[in-house]
Amino acid sequence: MKAKIIITPKKAVLDPQGKTVQTALAHMGYTDVTGVHIGKYIEIDLAPGTDKAAAHKALNDAAFKLLSNPVIEDYKLEIE
């Protein structure tokens, strides 16, 4: 079992990496790109047979407390 957590900067937060990459893409001719947002992807291995609902609850808590900073980031959690 795996948990996947995608962390992205909040809309109101300056994202200089995203802006720089967007400019680079424009220079390469990708003119349809209207925004780039750079975040983090975290994969967490879970023991086989782990209770999915319990894992979801625990990892939500971990994502809020440690894996993301709610002041500047949003996250999405998926377990498969």
Next chain:
Amino acid sequence: MNFAVLQFPASNCDQDAVHAVRLLGHSARLVWHKDASLGDTDCVIVPGGFSYGDYLRCGAIARFSPVMQAVKQFADNGGLVLGICNGFQVLTEAGLLPGALIRNRDLQFHCENIFLKTATIDSPFTNKIPAGKILRVPIAHGEGCYFADEATLAKLKANNQILWQYCDQDGNLTDSANPNGALQNIAGICNDQRNVAGLMPHPERACETLLGSDDGKWIFESIFAALKNKPVAQAA
């Protein structure tokens, strides 16, 4: 006065902070991050560096070190806590200060002298800074851009919690004097109780003219003066 300077894996301004406090005539000692107690302490300094390699986010992992529980309790009891650079990042991650420090807007690591304007002398960290004095102190960081949402920023302003702002040598808060893109040129803030403060610049590296500036000493002198007039906080 007794200063406790925390030491995390990859702290690297811990010895500088100890040196600065001793140079200015007070005692300081290092407290290892695994210690659950601060011992006899009047003020805690969370020093600069790259605690835990800055993995995940700057300060994100250090805040879970056992010593941080003691720091939180010390702060809750009114004890003075100053976070410098990475220490500021640790204090925001720990929720002891509002907002967050994000990547510098130009993506560059800045290592240079900057000028600081003191926004208020109404705090234990600024009370001795001479009126109108522009402090010249170094910065050395890649993630020092202060961010807070609009509501938090409004609260900081309303409560006079902004302590220092980046300025030019004449004290003007210009965009070109802002090294990292921090909102409102914010270099340092305090909590609403005014006993916990953090700043990105390094006052401990500017306490003797041999190092190019001794302006940083005014921040330490402010702390000494505040401690003299204050009952001792209960160390955790």
